[in-house]
Amino acid sequence: MSNSEFLVPLKGLRDFPPEIEILRRKVFSKIEKIFQIYGFDPIETPIVEKWEVLKGKYGDEAENRLIWRFKLPYSEKEFGLRYDLTVPLARFYARFRPKLPFKRYQIGRVFRYEEPQKGRYREFWQCDFDILGSKSFLADVEILNVVVDVFKKFNFKDYLIKVNDRNLLTLIFEKKIGIEKEKIIRVYRIIDKLDKIGIENVIKELEKELNKEQLNEIKKIISISQLRNEEIFVELEKLNLKEIDVYLENLKNIIDFVKDKKRIKIDLCLVRGLDYYTSTIFEAVVEKPKIGSLAGGGRYDNLISKFINQDIPAVGGSIGIERLIDACLELGILKVEEKTYSEVGVIYLENVDLKKVLEIVNKLRENEINTYFHFEGLRNVLEGIKELERRGIEYALIIGEKEISENVFTLQNIRTKERKNLSLEEAINYLKHLKQKV
Amino acid sequence: MSNSEFLVPLKGLRDFPPEIEILRRKVFSKIEKIFQIYGFDPIETPIVEKWEVLKGKYGDEAENRLIWRFKLPYSEKEFGLRYDLTVPLARFYARFRPKLPFKRYQIGRVFRYEEPQKGRYREFWQCDFDILGSKSFLADVEILNVVVDVFKKFNFKDYLIKVNDRNLLTLIFEKKIGIEKEKIIRVYRIIDKLDKIGIENVIKELEKELNKEQLNEIKKIISISQLRNEEIFVELEKLNLKEIDVYLENLKNIIDFVKDKKRIKIDLCLVRGLDYYTSTIFEAVVEKPKIGSLAGGGRYDNLISKFINQDIPAVGGSIGIERLIDACLELGILKVEEKTYSEVGVIYLENVDLKKVLEIVNKLRENEINTYFHFEGLRNVLEGIKELERRGIEYALIIGEKEISENVFTLQNIRTKERKNLSLEEAINYLKHLKQKV
Secondary structure, three states: OOOHHHOOOOOOOOOEOHHHHHHHHHHHHHHHHHHHHOOOEEOEOOOEEEHHHHOOOOOHHHHHHHOOEEEOOOOOOEEEEOOOOHHHHHHHHHHHOOOOOEEEEEEEEEEOOOOOEOOEOOEEEEEEEEEEOOOOHHHHHHHHHHHHHHHHHOOOOEEEEEEEEHHHHHHHHHHHOOOOHHHHHHHHHHHHOHHHHHHHHHHHHHHHHOOHHHHHHHHHHHHHOOOOHHHHHHHHHHOOOOOHHHHHHHHHHHHHHOOOHHHEEEOOOOOOOOOOOOOEEEEEEEEEOOOEEEEEEEEOOOHHHHOOOOOOOEEEEEEOHHHHHHHHHHHOOOOOOOOOOOOEEEEEEOOOOHHHHHHHHHHHHHOOOOEEEOOOOEOOHHHHHHHHHHOOOOEEEEEOHHHHHHOOEEEEEOOOOOEEEEOHHHHHHHHHHHHHHO | OOOHHHOOOOOOOOOEOHHHHHHHHHHHHHHHHHHHHOOOEEOEOOOEEEHHHHOOOOOHHHHHHHOOEEEOOOOOOEEEEOOOOHHHHHHHHHHHOOOOOEEEEEEEEEEOOOOOEOOEOOEEEEEEEEEEOOOOHHHHHHHHHHHHHHHHHOOOOEEEEEEEEHHHHHHHHHHHOOOOHHHHHHHHHHHOOHHHHHHHHHHHHHHOOOOHHHHHHHHHHHHHOOOOHHHHHHHHHHOOOOOHHHHHHHHHHHHHHOOOHHHEEEOOOOOOOOOOOOOEEEEEEEEEOOOEEEEEEEEOOOHHHHOOOOOOOEEEEEEOHHHHHHHHHHHOOOOOOOOOOOOEEEEEEOOOOHHHHHHHHHHHHHOOOOEEEOOOOEOOHHHHHHHHHHOOOOEEEEEOHHHHHHOOEEEEEOOOOOEEEEOHHHHHHHHHHHHHHO
16 A cells, blocks of 8 residues: 555644754743743643634634534444643633642644645644633733743844733724724724734724724824834823823833833723733734744733633733744744654674673663664674764774773764773763763 | 543553652663663654554554544544554654664654553554664574563562574474464463463463364474573574574573673563564563563564565564553552652742742752742741642742841741751752762
8 A cells, every 4th residue: 555645644743753853842842941931730631622622713714614522333422632721721720620820821722724835834733822810910920921031042043022901992993983892803903914914004094994983093003003112101191091100000010020021012092803802912022033923922811701700810821832833944043953762873893792782772771861772783883874874973982802902982072073992981971071061 | 611521541551640650650661771881772763654654564453542633624634643662663664774783772652452451552652762774683682681681770679581492483383393383373372371360271272273284293392492591592402493593592591691681581481472473482571570571572583574575674573661660650669759850949938029939939049940930928937838838849948038138048848857068059068969869
């Protein structure tokens, strides 16, 4: 049988060979470490959720076109593959009611049946961190600080975190501009396209929804949004809206307490796609090089009440890990260079006592040195070195009869071709020492 | 809405709270480290496979009752959730043709729609390590050595690795006992139940399949199997079967070269369920305490030819990680004790300048100390300490006005109640030092 079309997974699903997988793990573990530094702990949830858990959480388009939704031949039950990690978190909270505030992170696969394109997959990894149960602006600050630290960790210098507040937005749009409740979501979605389609096209689309006076007010809001943060606050205070002070105070506090406040920019046109956000929203973009959004999130104080009769405040963020990896590769911030975890390759000449060779290999491994052992005895050392080189292994340990009887082995750095003659114990120490340096 | 029945995932699927997830990661990473020491590298494959990839690989029962098999509403294509990690590996090899020998490990979820029971789940983690492309018995030896090291790592002392060879089995059953080819698999399956149903019941079931003479021969084989390895070799040589020498030689070599050969026992009644094994098979059991099989595997030299027109020899093993975790918990080898990765909790009194508190928190985090920050200012330190204690955090750093102005903070070990008065820098060094010791 040779069904070569079945060798490649469905479009949008991926296999990762070792060199890519090693790189991805490096990225995951850097980010995971930041989560832990900020006091987040991991949870895990199933890939498969009952359909009722996913239903009504993501909007119509997702529900009818994007969720991997199915029945099995063995049961009438309907299932879905998880679509994000936030709804499972809400379910998890409702099930276990862990002590609040509950800070968890989760890095894992989610599934969306979208048309695959560059950077968009049908199975991809999300990388979420959330704080449940705190209304404090300090929770929002921690979420933003994590994002700042992720950018720093990957050496992005020219990044910007756009923030906005859904409450503020609603207040202005309803109370100040007088847009009807039913229209607001449509208006949001149009404004959300500002970056993509430009101001003229946004205005054109808004003309269909709004009267002239309303349109002028919106233009004013868009132009205010171009100002510096402090100026925005001044302009917004002038609007003289009841309650606006509370929202402005909150936003001021967040910006004031975040680690890198010159990187935070209020953007009154920031909307975010998901329906469940209630207050702070943010999106973090790398400006130079132009990569676009690498993280986003916000407050969603009502989502959990879809599972239990209780409002639990919540704020969280998500690192766009797939785009981050793609971007780091394109920019050379990360390179696919480590092809293997193996630190040394052992090769031996064909006349050598195999038992003794294996003793040496075992000794290396007992010392926790990652050891690739070439099974076949060689006539020619060079052949073995080349083999190890193709595998991306850094050091070769060469075993011949003389080496064993004299306990002096050649340890060769395959790249530099530098050779050292060492006893087995010395070679082990040398390799161990290298490991610690990494 | 309060659909409490949807809060719990389908039977056989699990949520893992932080304390369990932290424990599972500890187990995974211990095993992963052993894989790396033995020169294995990770790959990743999708959860969803095309149906054609899974079809015809696992036998009828799996295909018609166990595989999570489905279509989406958006497509005519049929899919399945991966049923193990071996078939995806075979597909992966056929797709990419990596350099041989190819040594990979993979730890990940697989899905079987079985009736859930103790230790058996519908979504569970497999933990596989395989060597493709080598016929050498040294490859078999490496697989067994990994198993030995896993047992050692978890301090199991009384374990046993049963080995057998499918070729040997077939030779004896066909050529010596004269069992027809069609019957052999049925006979294997009966013998495989020896441990579960006992010798009498096995004989009873075999009576239906075999004539008296054949039955006597089988009894003889079963009794040979009780002997010591060397005696088994002697008895088998007496059978005087053509070709048997090659298989015996191979088995002798494997036993002779494995790290802990007194733990290896030939068991001629070992069959293993899966159809694809071709030569060496093994199963590793912990005898005392009676836990049962914790690892298994063998050679499967023909599986990859189901994807490409080429025979690629292969040998591998799988650690029964779910049972390992359950067993370690039951035996107290592992304890659910670490509830959080956070190393220190910061609490502050309500009159303190919050900006200064945050500076301290940031400083701890910049020094890579996992820091839980209690957002609310306290009237009473004790209340904060109790809160941290409930979270399982080991140290509390207490911030008051005086502490800040004098740069002398109390670092309290929450369990022992021991207190130290330290400058912030000293506290950081102390916590960093602790971290390195772990």
